[in-house]
Amino acid sequence: xxxxxxxxxxxxxxxxxxxxxxxxxxxxxxxxxxxxxxxxxxxxxxxxxxxxxxxxxxxxxxxxxxxxxxxxxxxxxxxxxxxxxxxxxxxxxxxxxxxxxxxxxxxxxxxxxxxxxxxxxxxxxxxxxxxxxxxxxxxxxxxxxxxxxxxxxxxxxxxxxxxxxxxxxxxxxxxxxxxxxxxxxxxxxxxxxxxxxxxxxxxxxxxxxxxxxxxxxxxxxxxxxxxxxxxxxxxxxxxxxxxxxxxxxxxxxxxxxxxxxxxxxxxxxxxxxxxxxxxxxxxxxxxxxxxxxxxxxxxxxxxxxxxxxxxxxxxxxxxxxxxxxxx
Amino acid sequence: xxxxxxxxxxxxxxxxxxxxxxxxxxxxxxxxxxxxxxxxxxxxxxxxxxxxxxxxxxxxxxxxxxxxxxxxxxxxxxxxxxxxxxxxxxxxxxxxxxxxxxxxxxxxxxxxxxxxxxxxxxxxxxxxxxxxxxxxxxxxxxxxxxxxxxxxxxxxxxxxxxxxxxxxxxxxxxxxxxxxxxxxxxxxxxxxxxxxxxxxxxxxxxxxxxxxxxxxxxxxxxxxxxxxxxxxxxxxxxxxxxxxxxxxxxxxxxxxxxxxxxxxxxxxxxxxxxxxxxxxxxxxxxxxxxxxx
Numbered sequence: 001x002x003x004x005x006x007x008x009x010x011x012x013x014x015x016x017x018x019x020x021x022x023x024x025x026x027x028x029x030x031x032x033x034x035x036x037x038x039x040x041x042x043x044x045x046x047x048x049x050x051x052x053x054x055x056x057x058x059x060x061x062x063x064x065x066x067x068x069x070x071x072x073x074x075x076x077x078x079x080x081x082x083x084x085x086x087x088x089x090x091x092x093x094x095x096x097x098x099x100x101x102x103x104x105x106x107x108x109x110x111x112x113x114x115x116x117x118x119x120x121x122x123x124x125x126x127x128x129x130x131x132x133x134x135x136x137x138x139x140x141x142x143x144x145x146x147x148x149x150x151x152x153x154x155x156x157x158x159x160x161x162x163x164x165x166x167x168x169x170x171x172x173x174x175x176x177x178x179x180x181x182x183x184x185x186x187x188x189x190x191x192x193x194x195x196x197x198x199x200x201x202x203x204x205x206x207x208x209x210x211x212x213x214x215x216x217x218x219x220x221x222x223x224x225x226x227x228x229x230x231x232x233x234x235x236x237x238x239x240x241x242x243x244x245x246x247x248x249x250x251x252x253x254x255x256x257x258x259x260x261x262x263x264x265x266x267x268x269x270x271x272x273x274x275x276x277x278x279x280x281x282x283x284x285x286x287x288x289x290x291x292x293x294x295x296x297x298x299x300x301x302x303x304x305x306x307x308x309x310x311x312x313x314x315x316x317x318x319x320x321x322x323x324x325x326x327x
Numbered sequence: 328x329x330x331x332x333x334x335x336x337x338x339x340x341x342x343x344x345x346x347x348x349x350x351x352x353x354x355x356x357x358x359x360x361x362x363x364x365x366x367x368x369x370x371x372x373x374x375x376x377x378x379x380x381x382x383x384x385x386x387x388x389x390x391x392x393x394x395x396x397x398x399x400x401x402x403x404x405x406x407x408x409x410x411x412x413x414x415x416x417x418x419x420x421x422x423x424x425x426x427x428x429x430x431x432x433x434x435x436x437x438x439x440x441x442x443x444x445x446x447x448x449x450x451x452x453x454x455x456x457x458x459x460x461x462x463x464x465x466x467x468x469x470x471x472x473x474x475x476x477x478x479x480x481x482x483x484x485x486x487x488x489x490x491x492x493x494x495x496x497x498x499x500x501x502x503x504x505x506x507x508x509x510x511x512x513x514x515x516x517x518x519x520x521x522x523x524x525x526x527x528x529x530x531x532x533x534x535x536x537x538x539x540x541x542x543x544x545x546x547x548x549x550x551x552x553x554x555x556x557x558x559x560x561x562x563x564x565x566x567x568x569x570x571x572x573x574x575x576x577x578x579x580x581x582x583x584x585x586x587x588x589x590x591x592x593x594x595x596x597x598x599x600x601x602x603x604x605x606x607x608x609x610x611x612x613x614x615x616x617x618x619x620x
Contacts, residue, residue: 062422109605115422116362120559121604123552124597131594243548247433250426287437293430297423298413 016179019265023168027161036164037232042272043171044228049252049264050178051221057259058187059214060194061111065122066222066249068129071241073099073223074230075133075140078148088151092227099223100216107215111208126241133238145237148230163231170228174221175265181217182261190214191259244286251289254296257303266304332464334585335578340470340539342577343477344370347532348554349561349569350484351525356563357501358514358521359415361424365406365432367551369399369526372435373533374450374542375443381451388453395530403526406431407519415518432547439544450537473535477570480528484566487524497521556600562610572611576600 026039052066076095080086086094110121133140140146150157151166158166181187192200193207201207230236239245248271256267271292275285296303348366355363376398380391410427419427454468461471488494499507500517508514540546553576554569561572576596583592603611 060420060422113604113608115420116356116425116563117559117604117608117610119362119422119425120555121601124556124601124604127552128594128597128601131591131597135590135594250429254426254430283441284437286440287434290430290432290434290437294410294427294434297419297427297430298410301417301419301423 013176013179015262016175019175019262020168020172023171024165027164033160036160038273038276040164040167040228040232042268043167044225044232045248045252045272046265046268047171047174047228048222048225049249049256049268050174051218051225052249052253053256053258053260053264054178054181054190054214054221055218057253057257057263058182058194059190059211061211061215062115062119063122063215063218064119064246065126065129066218067243067245068126068241069099069103069219069222070226070229070245071129071133071236071238072102072219073226074148074236074240075146075226076223077227077230078146078236079139081149082146088149095227096220096223099219099226103216103219104212107212111211111215126246130238130241133241140238141236143238145235145239148234148236150234151231167228167232170224174224177217178221178264179261186210194259247286247289251293253303254293255303257300257305260302260305263303263305270304329463330585334581336464336466336470338578338581339574340473340577341580342574343473344532344536344550344573345553345557345576346570346573347477347480347528348550349557349573350480350566351529352551352554352558353561353563353566353569354484354525354528355518355521356558357566358497359411359424359518360421361411361428362421362555362563363406363522363525364425364429364551365435365547366525366529366554367549368432368435368439368547369402369529370533370536370550371439371542371544371547372399372402373530374537374540374546375439375448375533375544376530377450377453377534377537378443378448378542382449392453392531392534395534396527399526399530400523402435403522404519407522411518411522412515415515432551436544436547443542443544445544447541447543450542452538453534456538469535469538473532473539476532476535480531481567481570488566493520556597559610560600560603568610 023043027036030036030039048066048070051069052063055066056062073095076098077091080091080094081088106125110118110125113121134143136142151163152158153162181190189200189205189210192203192205193210197207226240229240252264252267252271254267255271256265257263271289275288300306302309348370351366351369352363355361355366373395376395377391380386380394381388386394406428410431411424414424414427452469454472456467456469458465458467460466486494488497496507496512497517497520499510499512500514504514507517554573557573557576558569559572560575561568561570563569579599580592580596583589583595587595
């Protein structure tokens with residue numbers, strides 16, 4: 001069957017549900033607290049990267065400030081509980097609103113910028129946030145951060161399993177939302193904006209509004225990941241908005257596959273678990289991240305999620321042939 | 328008054344380094360439309376190679392400089408062959424190539440972490456660090472050498488771009504790579520030259536600024552960011568606007584630290600740049616580029 005004439009594959013919700021079912025079964029397949037904690041980290045980074053994937057993979061708008069929204073969500077969650085004594089559920093909603101409002105305020109002026117300028121502006125925002133959180137010690141606890149109160153249910157702190165299922169529930173919401181956006185008309189509108197803004201506008205896509213929506217949505221995803229991280233680690237500190245978090249986000253996005261439905265999840269699983277399984281990886285980790293980004297960008301532009309596509313292999317073959325021809 | 332003079336001198340020194348990184352970024356951007364996120368790491372490589380060649384291997388300075396430049400050139404060629412070319416030939420958008428250079432920057436940082444470790448290292452000075460009087464100002468020859476190198480590289484860049492055939496080819500490639508190719512200009516070679524030339528500028532400024540900033544493998548990122556901001560403040564289109572942007576940022580930083588709050592000087596600078604981008608999305612001198620779109 002030739003690829004051109006086959007009808008577009010019907011996007012279904014079942015793969016997402018299957019992933020969640022696997023997630024629900026995971027605690028029974030893993031051994032010990034460390035593996036469970038790792039699984040939670042995978043879900044948290046998957047949430048974070050799904051937002052980035054919608055923003056950059058689908059809509060083509062780069063942000064080097066996603067780690068900042070990750071930290072803003074976490075700080076808001078901790079501070080609303082500590083300073084204003086809000087209950088956790090209310091603080092969770094409040095922190096998502098904080099993320100959305102900050103993203104809206106930032107997005108309105110910034111989304112006029114294109115490519116490199118947008119990258120720079122979001123990076124400047126990230127550096128401002130990091131600079132202020134490390135210096136404003138009275139409010140943010142400086143570089144040592146804040147201790148977040150543990151979640152309680154009926155007076156007793158939640159057990160490890162309960163926390164896992166809570167994180168999984170966050171991831172489930174994120175996954176379904178991401179999937180809904182990605183396979184529907186919104187996803188196609190975003191892709192149209194990525195490929196050609198003027199063309200998209202000509203087809204009736206409200207470019208500015210969609211860009212702003214996806215920017216806010218990505219920030220809310222990041223904020224949700226931040227809240228989940230706070231629930232798991234019980235700490236908030238400026239290192240959450242540091243450059244290495246951004247590096248991890250980018251590596252996951254590129255390794256998993258930009259603009260794909262399950263790339264963020266695949267990427268998070270590989271990039272978070274792989275360094276843990278290899279002993280004495282420590283100092284090599286950064287180098288390997290960098291090499292991974294380059295190798296995947298060059299050889300597998302669609303990441304791991306693109307491996308089943310025939311296009312990928314044709315691309316690799318063309319690349320090899322081309323180099324033989326020219327050298 | 329003396330304080331002002333001192334601050335301005337410090338500002339011009341730091342600004343020269345930012346300006347040189349901005350100049351390097353702008354040269355590469357001019358020929359390839361790509362921001363090289365690894366540019367600051369060439370400054371880091373310059374400073375750290377000075378540590379390796381002069382302090383560790385005890386080589387004489389001329390050999391050390393030659394070795395540093397050679398090392399930086401090899402990295403630049405690798406960047407071109409491994410990251411830029413495969414992506415550019417696949418017609419990847421500039422932002423994807425930028426992600427590639429960011430990956431390369433992370434890889435260079437990771438390799439440097441293995442080679443030099445995370446600690447700050449003492450970088451030997453090429454010129455004397457002893458204080459000397461220049462009129463009412465106290466300075467040292469290393470500082471003056473940086474400002475001198477800034478002026479020299481500006482002149483060399485101007486001469487290359489506007490007074491040589493090569494420069495004509497570079498500018499033609501910048502205007503339209505495809506048409507330039509049709510006119511017999513090998514665009515890929517031009518991009519390669521711009522990577523090499525930028526690596527030269529950045530690594531030499533690394534050797535010079537190392538003793539003042541201290542050599543630390545993480546210094547590359549902040550320098551890339553400042554150089555990037557310099558280029559954006561000026562407008563990416565022109566290397567000289569980028570260099571001017573660098574000096575402006577250096578001065579602003581020094582004045583902020585001297586008269587305002589030194590604690591919040593760094594976030595405040597980024598805030599100013601961000602606000603500036605709100606008002607002028609293509610930079611202060613960026614009208615040329617805005618029109619081209």
